[in-house]
C-alpha cells in the first residue's frame with residue numbers, strides 16, 4: 001500500500017530537510033515521491049510537524065532490576081492515566097511492559113534501548129522486551145566487574161582475548177553494545193570497598209578502573225561495533241565528582257566513548273553547602289572532546305525509583321530512600337540496587353541537579369553529541385520528556401521554573417544566564433538523527449528513501465509539552481499505531497543486535513571456566529529466538545569491517 | 546519424536562466430565578466454561594514462562610484473577626522487599642565468594658536438594674584469599690543439611706525457638722544484653738563474632754518454614770552486618786517455577802500473583818485474590834487449575850466448574866469438568882524457567898522431547914474459542 005503524509009513541515013536533519021512537503025511510504029519503508037502514482041491512503045499534515053520516530057538511547061525498561069523495582073512499589077501502580085488507551089493504570093517509573101510500549105508510542109518514540117543488562121539476565125530482559133508492544137528495542141550488555149574479564153586483565157592477557165570475550169558476550173546476550181557501570185567499583189565493593197575512583201585499584205585483580213575502561217573501549221572499537229563503549233563513571237552523585245567525569249573524558253584519548261547520564265557527574269564543591277553545579281565546565285570539556293558523546297540524565301521533580309547496576313552507589317544511597325525501603329542485589333558481576341527516591345523542588349541539592357542537566361543540554365553546542373535522557377527512571381520517568389522538551393525550547397519557561405526554586409541553588413549554577421532555545425531541528429537531531437548514527441542504524445532516525453517508516457506527526461502547538469506528549473499520528477514500520485495520542489493498533493517490534501566475529505577458542509575457554517567455577521554449562525545464559533514467543537524477534541545491525 | 550513417551554505420559558489426551566474427548570472438544574468446552582464465568586480464577590500456575598504469559602494474558606482478557614500455588618510462601622519474602630530493606634545475593638555468588646554461611650531454619654535441603662553440593666561443598670573462587678568456608682545452622686530441626694566432609698555447627702534445635710534465637714543474635718551483634726534462652730550466651734556470642742569476622746557472609750533461608758517476622762529479622766541482621774563487613778541473603782525459591790512466574794507477573798502487570806483484572810484494571814490484594822479463598826467463598830465461579838510440573842490437585846474443597854491443565858494422566862474421573870494433559874516443562878518440551886542454581890530465568894532444552902502439548906499451547910487452543918479481542922496476548 002502506498003501512503004502519503006501530505007503538506008506537513010518535514011524536519012529531517014539527517015537529510016538536511018526542513019520544509020513543507022510530503023512523506024511517502026510503501027510496504028513499511030519510506031520511498032521517494034513516486035512519479036504520477038496516486039496514494040492509496042493519505043494523511044493531511046497541514047500545519048503539523050513531521051519527524052522520524054524518536055529514539056531513546058538509555059532507558060531502564062526491562063530486566064531483573066527493573067522488575068524488582070516494579071514489585072517493590074505496588075503503591076505506585078495507581079490509577080491516574082485518563083489518556084491511557086486501555087484502562088490499565090500504572091505509574092510511569094515502574095510501569096508494566098505493556099504500558100511502557102504504549103506510553104512511548106504515544107509520544108512518537110519507536111525505538112528504545114535498555115542500557116544495563118547483566119549477560120546472565122539477558123534472557124529475562126529479552127522476554128520483557130518481547131512483551132513491550134509497538135516499539136523496537138535493544139539492550140546493552142554490562143561488563144567490567146565480572147571475574148572473567150578482570151582475570152584476563154590480571155593475567156595481562158592480550159587485547160585479542162578481551163576482544164573475543166566481548167564479541168562472545170554481545171552474541172550470547174543478543175545485545176547492541178557494551179556498557180561498563182562503575183568500572184571495578186562493584187568488584188571492589190565485594191572486597192568491602194565503600195568508595196572507588198578512576199585510578200583506584202580493584203583488590204586481588206590489581207587493575208584500575210581506568211584500565212578497565214580502556215580495555216573495553218578498545219575491544220568495542222576494534223570489533224567495529226557501531227555504538228562506542230557506554231560508560232557509567234565512578235563516583236555517581238557525589239559532590240566534586242566533576243573531576244571523575246573530566247578525567248574519564250580525557251581518557252577517551254580521541255577514540256569513541258559514550259558517557260551516560262552526565263548530569264549525575266556535574267557537581268562541584270562550591271558554595272555554602274559544598275555542592276554546586278559544574279555543568280558549564282563539563283559542557284566545555286565535552287565541546288572540546290570530539291570523539292565523546294554524552295546523554296544527560298535530566299532530573300525532574302517528583303516520585304521515582306532509582307534502579308542501577310552501580311551496586312556500590314546504590315548501597316551508599318540507601319539511607320536516602322524515600323519511602324524508606326530499598327533492595328541491594330549482590331549479583332555476579334555488577335549486581336544492582338533499587339532505591340525509591342523523591343526529587344523535591346524545594347530541596348537545594350535536587351534543584352541544583354535539575355539545573356545541571358539543563359546546563360549540559362544548553363551549553364554543549366553540538367546536538368549530534370548530546371542525547372536526550374532522564375536515565376529513566378533514575379532522573380525522572382520517561383513520561384516527563386515532553387516537559388523537558390518544553391524547557392529546552394523556551395528561555396521564558398525556564399525563567400518561570402527558576403523563580404520558584406531555591407535561590408541558593410540557582411546561585412551555584414549558570415542556568416539563569418543561558419538564553420539558548422532549542423529549535424525543532426535541534427530536537428529532531430538530538431532525538432532522531434544522532435541516536436541512529438550513534439548505533440550505526442542507516443535505516444532509522446530519518447525520513448529518506450529506504451528508511452523504516454517510523455514516523456511521528458505532531459500538532460505545532462505553542463504548548464510544547466502538550467505537543468510532544470501525544471502525537472497526532474505515529475507510524476511504526478508503516479503501520480498507523482497512534483492517532484490523536486491514542487493507540488490504534490498493537491504490534492510487536494524487534495530487538496536490534498550486533499554479532500561481531502569472534503575466535504572460536506574463546507568458547508572452549510568459557511566452557512572450561514563456567515564448569516570449573518560454577519559447575520555450569522557456559523550456555524546457561526543463552527537467548528534462543530524460540531524462547532521469546534514472538535515471530536522473528538531479532539534484527540541484526542552490521543558491524544564495521 | 547518419541548511417540549511411546551507420549552502415551553506413557555498420557556500427554557495429548559483430554560477428558561470432558563471424566564470421559565475421553567478430543568483435544569478440540571475439550572478446548573471448546575473449556576472456552577465455554579470460561580466465557581460463561583462471571584469471575585474465573587486461574588490458579589496453581591505451576592508452569593513455565595510461556596505458560597505464565599499465556600495464563601496472565603487470558604486472565605486479563607477474561608477479567609479474572611491469577612494466583613500461584615506457592616504465592617503465600619513467595620509473598621512472605623516479597624513483603625520484606627515491599628516494606629523494608631533487603632540485601633540479596635545469587636546462588637552463584639554465594640558459591641564462589643561466601644566464606645561464612647548461616648543456614649536458618651529447618652528443611653533447607655528439601656527446599657534446595659543441591660544446597661550442599663552446589664554451595665556448601667563447592668570450591669570457592671580464586672579471588673577468595675583463604676579458602677575455608679564456615680557453615681552454621683540456626684535451629685535446623687531434626688533433618689539438618691549435611692556437608693560431604695565437614696560438620697555443620699548447629700545453634701538451637703527446634704524451629705519454634707527460631708524467632709527468639711534470632712532476636713537474641715541480633716541483640717548480641719548490636720552489643721545489647723539478652724535474657725535467658727535455650728542457647729547459651731557463650732555460643733551465641735561465638736556465632737556473632739564469627740559472623741562479624743566474615744569477609745562475605747550469606748544467610749540462607751526458605752520462606753516455606755519461616756514466618757514473616759523471622760524473615761524481617763534476618764534481613765535486618767544482614768543490613769546491620771554490612772555496617773562493617775559484607776553480608777547478603779539467599780532466600781530459596783519455592784517449587785513449581787514460582788519464582789519464574791513471579792517475574793512474569795511483575796513485568797506484565799506490575800504486581801506479583803494474587804492479582805485480579807475484574808474491574809478493568811489490575812489490582813493486587815494477597816487476601817482478596819487468594820484462589821482458595823475466592824473458591825471457598827463462592828466468589829469465583831470457575832477455575833482453571835494449572836500444574837504442569839507434577840499432578841498437584843487443587844487445594845480447595847468446594848465444587849465448581851474446573852478446567853485442569855495437568856502434568857500427567859491423573860485419575861480422569863476426578864472432579865474436573867475438563868482435563869487436558871500437558872507436558873512437563875523442560876522434560877517433555879523446551880521451556881524457560883527459573884533455575885535454582887543461577888537464580889535467573891534460563892532456556893532449557895527438553896530432556897525427553899516429544900510432541901506433548903505445553904500449557905501455552907493448551908491456553909492458546911482454549912482462547913481460540915473465546916470472542917475475538919483486539920488486545921495482544
Ligand SMILES: [Zn+2]
Pocket residue numbers: 058060115116260261375378
Ligand atoms: Zn542508566
